[in-house]
Amino acid sequence: GESVGLHLPTLSVQEGDNSIINCAYSNSASDYFIWYKQESGKGPQFIIDIRSNMDKRQGQRVTVLLNKTVKHLSLQIAATQPGDSAVYFCAGPGSEKLVFGKGTKLTVNP
Amino acid sequence: DAGVTQSPTHLIKTRGQQVTLRCSPISGHKSVSWYQQVLGQGPQFIFQYYEKEERGRGNFPDRFSARQFPNYSSELNVNALLLGDSALYLCASSLTGRNEKLFFGSGTQLSVL
Numbered sequence: 279g280e281s282v283g284l285h286l287p288t289l290s291v292q293e294g295d296n297s298i299i300n301c302a303y304s305n306s307a308s309d310y311f312i313w314y315k316q317e318s319g320k321g322p323q324f325i326i327d328i329r330s331n332m333d334k335r336q337g338q339r340v341t342v343l344l345n346k347t348v349k350h351l352s353l354q355i356a357a358t359q360p361g362d363s364a365v366y367f368c369a370g371p372g373s374e375k376l377v378f379g380k381g382t383k384l385t386v387n388p
Numbered sequence: 389d390a391g392v393t394q395s396p397t398h399l400i401k402t403r404g405q406q407v408t409l410r411c412s413p414i415s416g417h418k419s420v421s422w423y424q425q426v427l428g429q430g431p432q433f434i435f436q437y438y439e440k441e442e443r444g445r446g447n448f449p450d451r452f453s454a455r456q457f458p459n460y461s462s463e464l465n466v467n468a469l470l471l472g473d474s475a476l477y478l479c480a481s482s483l484t485g486r487n488e489k490l491f492f493g494s495g496t497q498l499s500v501l
Contacts, residue, residue: 312490320494320495321392321480321493322431323492324489324491327488367431372433375421375433375487376421376431377433378431381429
């Protein structure tokens, strides 16, 4: 079946540094991916998505890179701020649903 | 604009009881999906409804059921509650029936004692 998984369960960075959160997927036919941010006590918040016909997509302070050859995607957050502290999920398409990884907890140190 | 709203926010039940969770999608969104999230894990798919019809069902027992109303709001019902049903139940809405750009509510935290 489909699976998406993040490489690291936790990531700690200094305020102002760039953060990179990595994700791998198993289904080479996957054509769409989403990144979500989930703060404590809240539901997942949409950050950015990318289709498989793209290698890179940029948003406000965030960039998603997709490497279809090695079935890997990453979320880069520029100039990480304390408000970026949260759990980040990548999600990919499964049959009739989105399949989520376990999440990476990002901690931003002042 | 209002996002996805869920009620109640918190709920405590005992084993064997039944529970109904409610969700109102973003205005104009016709698809509602339900996910279960246990602590430390990513959300797991339960149901998707689009235009009031069930589009998909995850690997959950028949104790779980759902429906979508003409105004596109939705209810998730769980019968014969077990301790293992304790979780955050998330509702997500999207414009189309495709599983893309799902927008989530804040969830209902269910505790089964």
